[in-house]
Amino acid sequence: MMGHQSRQMAMIFVDIESLIPETHLLRKIERMVSFDFIYDLLAPYYLATGRPSVDPVSMFKMLLIGYLYGIKSERRLVEEVQLNIAYRWFCGFELDDTIPNHSTFSKTRTRKWQQSSLFQKAFYEIVKQCIDSGLIDGEAMAADGSYIPANVSRESWNSAQSVGQQLLSGIFQMASARGNS
Numbered sequence: 001m002m003g004h005q006s007r008q009m010a011m012i013f014v015d016i017e018s019l020i021p022e023t024h025l026l027r028k029i030e031r032m033v034s035f036d037f038i039y040d041l042l043a044p045y046y047l048a049t050g051r052p053s054v055d056p057v058s059m060f061k062m063l064l065i066g067y068l069y070g071i072k073s074e075r076r077l078v079e080e081v082q083l084n085i086a087y088r089w090f091c092g093f094e095l096d097d098t099i100p101n102h103s104t105f106s107k108t109r110t111r112k113w114q115q116s117s118l119f120q121k122a123f124y125e126i127v128k129q130c131i132d133s134g135l136i137d138g139e140a141m142a143a144d145g146s147y148i149p150a151n152v153s154r155e156s157w158n159s160a161q162s163v164g165q166q167l168l169s170g171i172f173q174m175a176s177a178r179g180n181s
């Protein structure tokens with residue numbers, strides 16, 4: 001007899017965490033990295049009154065997913081978090097939660113965080129925790145040498161390049177300091 005999907009709605013209870021394999025990279029990061037420091041780091045940028053904001057830890061975790069999985073567009077990142085259960089779980093969103101709109105994501109990032117060194121401080125701390133927990137050992141480095149032409153101002157390219165170089169330099173310093181101790 002031929003099977004046929006009924007498409008009838010069903011109510012089920014699902015523990016999202018149980019759907020994520022033990023060996024998944026995001027599960028390893030969640031076990032080994034505490035993101036709670038982000039609340040203290042960002043506290044001065046949020047008022048005590050008004051509507052609650054999108055959880056800044058969720059926003060940083062979304063950015064980390066973008067970096068780890070090569071998702072360069074904020075629109076695409078929001079779509080991927082919407083669709084991927086592992087991404088949802090890592091960012092702290094339930095299946096019925098609304099994912100922040102790309103414009104909310106973009107405005108928060110540029111209005112609240114861009115004028116400071118918050119990104120650099122947060123990602124240094126994340127990398128430091130990864131080194132301390134053994135996720136990163138500093139023994140090898142991979143780089144993408146793809147040539148991608150872009151219509152970009154030379155000045156913005158230089159500043160982005162210098163921030164990237166500073167970040168990599170800090171990562172190597174932390175990894176080598178850990179290896180020497």
